[in-house]
Amino acid sequence: MKQPRNYPKVASDMFFLQGTWASGFLGVMLIVQIIKMITSYFNGNEVNTFFTATFIASNIFMLVIGIISAVGFIPHYVSNGITRKDYFKGTIIGTIGLALVLPIISAVITGAIQLVINLFNLLINLESFENPLHEADNHIVADIITSVIFTPYIELSSNWIAAILVFAINIFTYYVVGWLIGAAFSRFGVIVGLLFIILGFIVVQVEDILLSISLGLNVPGFVDEIEIPIVISIVAILLILSICLWLIRQLTKRMIVKF
Amino acid sequence: MRIEVNNVSVKFKNRYALKDITFTINENKIYGLLGRNGAGKTTLLSLLASFREPSSGSISIEGEDPFENAKLMQHVNFVFNKDYKDETDNLKNTLENVNRYRPYFDFDYANHLIQRFKLPMDKPLKQFSKGMQSAVSVTIGLASRAPITIFDEAYNGMDAPTREIFYQELLEDQSEHPRIIIMSTHLVSEMDYLFDEVLIVNIGELVLQEEYESLVTKGASITGPAEDVDSFVQSMNQLNTKQLGNTKSVMIYGELSDAERKAAQAKGLEVGPISLQELFIHLTEGEE
Structure with missing residues (x-):
C-alpha cells in the first residue's frame, strides 16, 4: 500500500469551507457598508471604504475561525481517517489561499462601489484611513487594544498590490494566533490556554509594529526611533509565523480525539 | 487485515x-x-x-x-x-x-x-x-x-x-x-x-x-419439572433461574460431560444452549 496524499484534499476543503464563511462575513459587511453609504448620502458623514471596513473586521473574523479550526476540525478529519499531519498541512495551504482571496474580493467590491458612486455622481464622502496609534503614546494597554483594531494599513488607491499583501499577511497572522490559542486550549485546558492568549497578543503586536515601522506608519512611542527595511520586517514576520505554526504542530501532533 | x-x-x-x-x-x-x-x-x-x-x-x-x-x-x-x-x-x-x-x-x-x-x-x-x-x-x-x-x-x-x-x-x-x-x-x-x-x-x-459457537457450549440451559431440574443442577454453577408453573429452566456455566447429558435425557430434561447474555452477565458481574 502506498501512502495516500490527503493534504491537497484537506487544503481545498478548508479553503472552500472557510471561504463560505468568509463570503457570509463579506456579505454582512457589504450590507452594513450600503446602509452606511445611504446614511452618508443624506447627512453627509464620512464613511470608510469597503476595503478599510473589511480590513479591520477581518482580523477578528480570522481569529475566530482559527480557533474553530483547532477545536472542531481535528476530530472531523481524524474520524474520516485523515492524519493530524495532513490536516495541519492542508489547513495551512487552504488558509493561505483564503488570506489572499479575501482581500482581493474586498478590493474588487471596493472598486465596484467606487464605480457606482462615480457613475451616478453620488455625493458620498469616502474617508481615507488614518492609523491613529500616535494618540496612544506610551500607554501599552491602549497600544495593544488599538493595535488590534487599527492594524498596519495601506490605502488601496495608493498601491494596491502592497495593500492586498499587507491585508493578507495581517489576517493570516490573526488566523495563526487563533489557531494557536484554540490548540492550546484543547490540548492543555484553560490555564495554559490563557497563557497562549497573552502569547497571541504579543505575536499580533510584534507583527503590527514590524509592518508599521517598515511602512512608515505611526507606531507606539517606544519604537518611534527604530527603522527597519520592509524585507527584514517580512522575513521576521514569516519567522514568527513559522514558530507559531511549529508550536501548533507540536500541540496537535498527538491530540486525542474525544467525543 | x-x-x-x-x-x-x-x-x-x-x-x-x-x-x-x-x-x-x-x-x-x-x-x-x-x-x-x-x-x-x-x-x-x-x-x-x-x-x-x-x-x-x-x-x-x-x-x-x-x-x-x-x-x-x-x-x-x-x-x-x-x-x-x-x-x-x-x-x-x-x-x-x-x-x-x-x-x-x-x-x-x-x-x-x-x-x-x-x-x-x-x-x-x-x-x-x-x-x-x-x-x-x-x-x-x-x-x-x-x-x-x-x-x-x-x-x-x-x-x-x-x-x-x-x-x-x-x-x-x-x-x-x-x-x-x-x-x-x-x-x-x-x-x-x-x-x-x-x-x-x-x-x-x-x-x-x-x-x-464454541462460547455458547460453555454452558447450558436445563429445562424440565422443577424438582428434577433442581436435583440435576444442584452441584453446578447456576447463572439464572426461570420458572413458569412447575416448569423450571436453569442456566448453568461449565461444559456438560456426555454422561451428564445422558443423565439429563434419562430424566426427561431438555438441554439447550446458554445465551450469550447470561454468560456475559456472569463473567462481568459483581467485580466492582
Missing part, C-alpha cells in the same frame, strides 16, 4: 482504563466486543482508530503502527453515536464529504440505506431526531466499506425496527463485501446472532476471546 494488540494499557491520571490487553483479530468476520458501561470498550476502539495512543504496549495493523499512518487510517472507520446537533450541513453534502476520504465508499449503497432508513437528503442534520442521527452514522459506516469498520454503540437512539434494518443490512453487506467488523454493545441478547467471534472486556481487562 491483521490487527495485533500487544500488552496495551491506557492510564487516565491514576486509573487504568485498559490494563495489559493482548489479542489478535485477523479474519473478515463480525466481532462482538462486550463490556459493561465504563469497561473500556470505547477506549480500546479509539486506539484502533488512532483517536488516541496507548500509554504502554503496542498496536499494529498489517504490521505497522496505525497512529498517524495515512494509508492505514483511511481503512479504519470508527462509527460512534455522533451528535449532529451543531451540523448545519445536509446529508447529501455530508456523504459527499466522506466520499472524498474513504477509498471504498459506495454512493449507490449509501442511497439504498438512506431509503431504508427513510432519511431526508436535504434537511440540515441538526434537525434530525436522535434515531435518524444514529442512522446517519450507521449509513456512513456501512457505505464506507472500510476494511476495518468499528461500530461503537452506534445504533443507540435507534428504535427496535430501525435497529433490525441495520442488522439485516449489516449481514447482507458483510456477505457480499467481507471485512473486519467490530461491534461494541451491551444489547447482547438482541445482537448475539450477528457475532462470529466475541471479546469480553471487564474493568479494563480482556476476559475472553472466543468463537461464538
Whole structure:
C-alpha cells in the first residue's frame, strides 16, 4: 500500500469551507457598508471604504475561525481517517489561499462601489484611513487594544498590490494566533490556554509594529526611533509565523480525539 | 487485515482504563466486543482508530503502527453515536464529504440505506431526531466499506425496527463485501446472532476471546419439572433461574460431560444452549 496524499484534499476543503464563511462575513459587511453609504448620502458623514471596513473586521473574523479550526476540525478529519499531519498541512495551504482571496474580493467590491458612486455622481464622502496609534503614546494597554483594531494599513488607491499583501499577511497572522490559542486550549485546558492568549497578543503586536515601522506608519512611542527595511520586517514576520505554526504542530501532533 | 494488540494499557491520571490487553483479530468476520458501561470498550476502539495512543504496549495493523499512518487510517472507520446537533450541513453534502476520504465508499449503497432508513437528503442534520442521527452514522459506516469498520454503540437512539434494518443490512453487506467488523454493545441478547467471534472486556481487562459457537457450549440451559431440574443442577454453577408453573429452566456455566447429558435425557430434561447474555452477565458481574 502506498501512502495516500490527503493534504491537497484537506487544503481545498478548508479553503472552500472557510471561504463560505468568509463570503457570509463579506456579505454582512457589504450590507452594513450600503446602509452606511445611504446614511452618508443624506447627512453627509464620512464613511470608510469597503476595503478599510473589511480590513479591520477581518482580523477578528480570522481569529475566530482559527480557533474553530483547532477545536472542531481535528476530530472531523481524524474520524474520516485523515492524519493530524495532513490536516495541519492542508489547513495551512487552504488558509493561505483564503488570506489572499479575501482581500482581493474586498478590493474588487471596493472598486465596484467606487464605480457606482462615480457613475451616478453620488455625493458620498469616502474617508481615507488614518492609523491613529500616535494618540496612544506610551500607554501599552491602549497600544495593544488599538493595535488590534487599527492594524498596519495601506490605502488601496495608493498601491494596491502592497495593500492586498499587507491585508493578507495581517489576517493570516490573526488566523495563526487563533489557531494557536484554540490548540492550546484543547490540548492543555484553560490555564495554559490563557497563557497562549497573552502569547497571541504579543505575536499580533510584534507583527503590527514590524509592518508599521517598515511602512512608515505611526507606531507606539517606544519604537518611534527604530527603522527597519520592509524585507527584514517580512522575513521576521514569516519567522514568527513559522514558530507559531511549529508550536501548533507540536500541540496537535498527538491530540486525542474525544467525543 | 491483521490487527495485533500487544500488552496495551491506557492510564487516565491514576486509573487504568485498559490494563495489559493482548489479542489478535485477523479474519473478515463480525466481532462482538462486550463490556459493561465504563469497561473500556470505547477506549480500546479509539486506539484502533488512532483517536488516541496507548500509554504502554503496542498496536499494529498489517504490521505497522496505525497512529498517524495515512494509508492505514483511511481503512479504519470508527462509527460512534455522533451528535449532529451543531451540523448545519445536509446529508447529501455530508456523504459527499466522506466520499472524498474513504477509498471504498459506495454512493449507490449509501442511497439504498438512506431509503431504508427513510432519511431526508436535504434537511440540515441538526434537525434530525436522535434515531435518524444514529442512522446517519450507521449509513456512513456501512457505505464506507472500510476494511476495518468499528461500530461503537452506534445504533443507540435507534428504535427496535430501525435497529433490525441495520442488522439485516449489516449481514447482507458483510456477505457480499467481507471485512473486519467490530461491534461494541451491551444489547447482547438482541445482537448475539450477528457475532462470529466475541471479546469480553471487564474493568479494563480482556476476559475472553472466543468463537461464538464454541462460547455458547460453555454452558447450558436445563429445562424440565422443577424438582428434577433442581436435583440435576444442584452441584453446578447456576447463572439464572426461570420458572413458569412447575416448569423450571436453569442456566448453568461449565461444559456438560456426555454422561451428564445422558443423565439429563434419562430424566426427561431438555438441554439447550446458554445465551450469550447470561454468560456475559456472569463473567462481568459483581467485580466492582
